[in-house]
Amino acid sequence: MTTVADLMTLGVPRLTEHCTLEDATRALDQSDIDVLPLCDSDGALLGVITRQDISRAFRSLGELASSLRAQHLMKPDAPSIGLRDSVEKAMAQMAIHQTQHLPVLDGAAVCGILTSAQIGHARPKVDIEELIDYVKLPTDPALASFS
Template sequence: MTTARDIMTPGAECVRSDETVLAAARKMKKLDVGALPICGTDDRLKGVLTDRDIAVRVLGSGKDPDATRAGELAQGEAVTIGADDEVQEIMATMAEHKVRRLPVIDGHTLVGMVAQADVARALPDPEVGELIDALSVA
């Protein structure tokens, strides 16, 4: 049984909810990632900030990335996966919520991130197609 812990990228770094979107973008560049978990001052996960959020919801809306806080872009409760959840559960969660990246938590602690590509590498070929189809439907 392959779990999130087996396929995740460990050691995910958060952007703090009170940090600016500009600081988050710089952190994304430095880490060469397209998404960062948003963590509050209590170290609890508040959401995920993506490069698309920055482009569309900040820049495309005419907001100042140096004045907009990452926490302003957290939408509702963060969708996560447990570290010991199996690949099938990860795939189902991604498909249900139409997300390509999931923070991996152990209890309430962020332990990594799992991306669509990580799941695809862990699945047999026919299931990869199902995952991509599920995420591609608008």
Template sequence: MTTAGAGRTVQDLMHPDAQCIGESDSLRMAARMMRDLNVGALPVCGQDDRLKGIITDRDIVIKCCAEGMDLDRTTASELAHGLVWVDAHSSVDDALNMMERHQIKRLPVLDNHRIVGMISEADLAKGLPDDKLAEFVHHVYGRV
């Protein structure tokens, strides 16, 4: 995918000020944070304030609840996955390519090795022309 956001950076489209869940925090706390923040994913950060992965609401349901794991004893780091991220100053095309390649709908945004936001398909829907958004959706959802 090319020319989706010519001249635009990830920082132009991202949702700023993403809040992290601590790697040792419980999944119950993660679920409550997601509810309170009205988000479907949280970056997982370590004590060093560095990104360790990401956890989604689907992860909590499929990998914890459905498996009979304890929401209060299972930590965010146990389900954190996908240390995939994009630099805040990268082009929108770079972010789209990365999301397509990894078939992900949310991507943490880092600046100076610190999380500064998240870019999601909702952000893309607001900021991309319809044809580019349709192409992204095809690539992320269209593969088996």
């Protein structure tokens, strides 16, 4: 079984909620991914910010975007995945949440990022039945009586 730890990028920059968009842009430019986690002082995930969100802010606001902080653009409800979780679970999370990246957590702390491109490049052997189990919709007992 391939795990998230086998494929993820370790040591991605972790932004603080107080960093500026310019700081976030510099951190993104130094990494080879298009999303970075925003974390509290203990490394716990607060949200994510993407290169696309920052670009959109500068295009629409111009120089006013310089006064924004990363927390103003972060997606606080970003899904995440555990370090020891299976690649099938990660693929299901990405499909369900329509995202191409997941912050990877070791306990409560962010330790890396997993992208759909990493999964694609690695071409891991995937257990289709396990993947299907993760994306199954919960059945409503009230609706089951109608079938």
